[in-house]
Amino acid sequence: MKILAIETSCDETSAAVIENGSKILSNVVASQVEFHKKYGGIVPEVASRKHIEVIAAVVKQALDDAKLPIKKIDAVAATYGPGLVGSLIVGLNYAKAIAFALKKPFIAVNHIEGHIYANFLTPLLRSTPLHKMERGDPTPSRGGVRFPFICLVVSGGHTQLILVKDHGKYESLGRTRDDAAGEAFDKVARFLGIGYPGGPIIDEMARKGDPKAIDFPRAMIDEGYDFSFSGLKTAIVNYVNRQTIRQTQPIDASRIPDIVASFQQAVVDILVEKTIRAAKDNKTHWIALAGGVSANSMLRADLEARAVKEGLKISIPPISLCTDNAAMVGSAGYYLIKKGKKSSLDIEAVSTLRI
Numbered sequence: 001m002k003i004l005a006i007e008t009s010c011d012e013t014s015a016a017v018i019e020n021g022s023k024i025l026s027n028v029v030a031s032q033v034e035f036h037k038k039y040g041g042i043v044p045e046v047a048s049r050k051h052i053e054v055i056a057a058v059v060k061q062a063l064d065d066a067k068l069p070i071k072k073i074d075a076v077a078a079t080y081g082p083g084l085v086g087s088l089i090v091g092l093n094y095a096k097a098i099a100f101a102l103k104k105p106f107i108a109v110n111h112i113e114g115h116i117y118a119n120f121l122t123p124l125l126r127s128t129p130l131h132k133m134e135r136g137d138p139t140p141s142r143g144g145v146r147f148p149f150i151c152l153v154v155s156g157g158h159t160q161l162i163l164v165k166d167h168g169k170y171e172s173l174g175r176t177r178d179d180a181a182g183e184a185f186d187k188v189a190r191f192l193g194i195g196y197p198g199g200p201i202i203d204e205m206a207r208k209g210d211p212k213a214i215d216f217p218r219a220m221i222d223e224g225y226d227f228s229f230s231g232l233k234t235a236i237v238n239y240v241n242r243q244t245i246r247q248t249q250p251i252d253a254s255r256i257p258d259i260v261a262s263f264q265q266a267v268v269d270i271l272v273e274k275t276i277r278a279a280k281d282n283k284t285h286w287i288a289l290a291g292g293v294s295a296n297s298m299l300r301a302d303l304e305a306r307a308v309k310e311g312l313k314i315s316i317p318p319i320s321l322c323t324d325n326a327a328m329v330g331s332a333g334y335y336l337i338k339k340g341k342k343s344s345l346d347i348e349a350v351s352t353l354r355i
């Protein structure tokens with residue numbers, strides 16, 4: 001079964017063709033990051049307008065790359081939430097129109113569920129240890145995650161620990177009570193004036209810093225499965241303000257690598273600790289990573305090292321499948337259809353959709 005999938009929940013316009021839930025025939029991602037950079041964050045109106053401008057070309061490119069005439073697709077999938085409502089509407093309506101015109105089944109996919117399914121794509125074994133790989137390397141997945149598993153979903157909008165029992169069967173164990181992990185990266189980078197989006201910039205800059213330089217707080221690390229990152233962000237603001245007051249001048253740029261490395265280590269310690277504990281408490285042998293923040297090199301290396309130490313198996317998608325993309329939506333859509341599910345063309349975008 002070949003599914004055409006569309007994802008426009010945030011600032012990436014993406015279309016993909018996925019065969020039988022796991023084989024990527026094409027995966028086109030048009031990022032709007034350059035348009036939002038100057039504002040230091042996503043401007044929702046700009047995002048929806050940009051989606052409208054490129055959606056047709058992105059879908060055409062995905063079909064061309066897959067060498068598949070549009071009539072040959074078997075079903076259409078699209079993200080219907082959570083996300084920015086104006087952005088979601090563009091991809092959802094475009095997908096519904098294709099399904100209607102071609103009289104093909106349509107399946108609406110939860111974006112978080114999509115992120116989880118990045119772990120079902122390209123089940124290839126990788127030979128190079130993760131910690132030896134550079135950011136941007138096309139690291140294939142560790143190969144075929146098995147049920148039940150704990151999935152850590154960490155993105156710009158979500159931080160959630162989910163017990164995945166089977167296809168489509170989820171139990172949410174905990175989520176963030178305030179900022180998402182990616183949001184914390186973006187806010188800290190904005191505060192330090194080092195650019196947008198913060199995640200990849202901090203990841204890069206932290207390589208030059210000492211992650212033990214400053215002992216930032218690790219909120220709720222031993223407490224339940226919920227997360228809280230807003231206190232950590234405030235701790236950084238306070239730390240920097242104390243330094244600048246003492247020096248009565250802007251913070252020395254040479255101090256920034258230590259600050260971001262220490263911040264990143266605090267976030268990673270919290271994420272790793274809770275994920276491992278969730279796996280042990282729920283007696284799963286597998287853990288999986290998902291969402292934009294799982295592109296983080298320290299998180300990938302530390303979580304893999306801890307998993308190996310604890311005798312757990314781990315699935316880490318390649319970086320290109322961690323950030324928003326339609327391939328993961330196509331995989332989730334396939335397994336939903338296989339379970340007999342189908343969405344009505346009346347379905348609407350739900351910006352606050354949950355798992």
Ligand code: KG4
Pocket residue numbers: 010154155156157158181182183185186197198199200203291292293294295296297322323324
């Ligand atoms: O999943 P995603 O592409 O979009 C949402 O669904 O939110 O995640 C985007 C988030 C941003 O906050 C970005 O800063 C973060 O993922 N991110 C990273 C890295 N690459 C992207 N965070 C930490 N380290 C990275 N290397």
Ligand code: ZN
Pocket residue numbers: 111115155156291292323324
């Ligand atoms: Zn996402």
